[in-house]
Amino acid sequence: MGMKRTAGIVAACGAALAALYGASVVAIGNACIDYALVPGKDGKTGRMRRRDRIGGDLANGSVASDVRDAVEQNRRMLFAKRDAWLERTDVEQVRIRASTGVAKGGICGAARAHESDAFDLSGFIYPASDPSDRWVLLVHGYTNSHHDVEYLGARYAAHGYNVLAPDLRAHGQSGGDLIGMGWTDRCDLLLWIDYLIGRFGADVSIVLHGVSMGAAAACMASGEIIPAQVKAVVSDCAFTDLQSMLAGQVKKLFGLPRHPVVDDARIMLKARGGYDIKHASALEQVKKSITPTLFIHGSSDGFIPASMARELFEACRAPEKRLLVVAGAGHALSAQTDPSLYFDTVFDFLEKKAG
Known part of the structure; x- marks a missing residue:
């Protein structure tokens, strides 16, 4: 009787510990997802409301002090060109249905369990001043929208490109509850590519230009x-x-190790987002790419280290690739740190590729 009683107590303790662990996984995982991937009414996540957030904000120290004044001046210049372009451009808003495929095994198009999960994505077309088959698909970053890449669109337009700038899922005027961090977005980008080909014909030439999460x-x-x-x-x-x-980010913001926070978030994201974050790898994807790719990064990026650009460049299997590291540039500020170098490199790389 004593042994049976002891065994019963051990089993009960084990069940209680398992339940406690399960509850902690749910609590930690959901908290992480809600903090990083669920935007509020203002379009920002809890992560982006932190005072030390790193984005395009010059006040956060992500820009080297010796280029700070130049960045502010270049930003004013680029935005003035953007505003002048927008004044003479008729913008068309278009919508498509988001991908209902969730990326199992790295393949877009697998059906979701519930069709009701589908939602609309919003995109904005800025036609070239003269008829052109050249298009750039501009992809914004984390908690941004199409407005944040319009300054890039102005430069592409000056080179004769039409511009399509979508709002990614859970951003801007697009639907969706969870930010895709590039992985679910990649399937949506394929739909936008199909939209351009279907509407404007098979002769279109398309460039994908993304910034930060959009680049991923x-x-x-x-x-x-x-x-x-x-x-x-x-x-x-x-x-x-x-x-x-x-x-x-977990280490930088909270000084916490990857386990259990990221591992718990992975478990809950499988349930809430339908995919495994271990598959969400730009590094593994570029190993399969045959599309010429230009990698750009700022040397002073305090959010995504420039070493990641070098890893992507080395891993990329495209027959033509190039790496540009802009000295002193903070996160997503390469174009604003050295506009001439940035855009000269971009359009030199694209010469003869996009028609």
């Missing part, structure tokens, strides 16, 4: 079976993979 999405898309109309990718400050990105 573009790199991830390049590893899929991608239409031949996509002639090049420009990746501006992409991260290598979501697990490394989250682990770095």
Whole structure:
């Protein structure tokens, strides 16, 4: 009787510990997802409301002090050109249905369990002043929207490109509850590519140009079976993979190790987002890419280290690739740190590729 009673107590304790562990996984995992991937009414996540957030904010120390004044001046110049372009451009808002495929095994298109999960994505078309088959698909970053890449669109327009700038899922005017961190977005980008080909014809030439999370999405898309109309990718400050990105943020913000926070978030994201973050790797995707790719990164990026750009460049299997590291540039600020170098490099790389 004593042994049976002891065994019963041990079993009960084990069950209680298992239940406690399960509850902690749910609590920690959901808290991490809500903090990083669920935007509020203002479009920002809990992560981006922190006083020490790193984005395009010059006040956060992510810009080297010796280039700070130049960045502010260049920003004013680029935004003035953007505003002048927007004044003479008729912008068309278009919508498509988001991908209902959730990326199992790295393949877009697998059906979700519930069709009701589908939602609309919003995109904005800025036509070239003269008829052109050249298009750039501009992909914004984390908690941004199409407005944040319009200054890039102005420069592409000056080179005769039409511009399509979508709002990624859970951003801007697009639907969705969870930010995709590039992985689910890559499937949506393939839909936008199909939209351009279907509406404007098979003769279109398309460039994917992404910034930060948008750059990761573009790199991830390049590893899929991608239409031949996509002639090049420009990746501006992409991260290598979501697990490394989250682990770095957890350590930076809270001084916590990857386990249990990231591991618990992985478990809950499988349930809430339908995919495993270990698959969400731009690094693995560019190993499959055959699309010419230009990688750009700022040497003073305090959010995504420039070493990630070098890893992506080395891993990329495209027959033509290039790496540009802009001295002193903070996160997503390469174009604003040295506009001449940035845009000269971009359009030199794209010459003869996009028609």
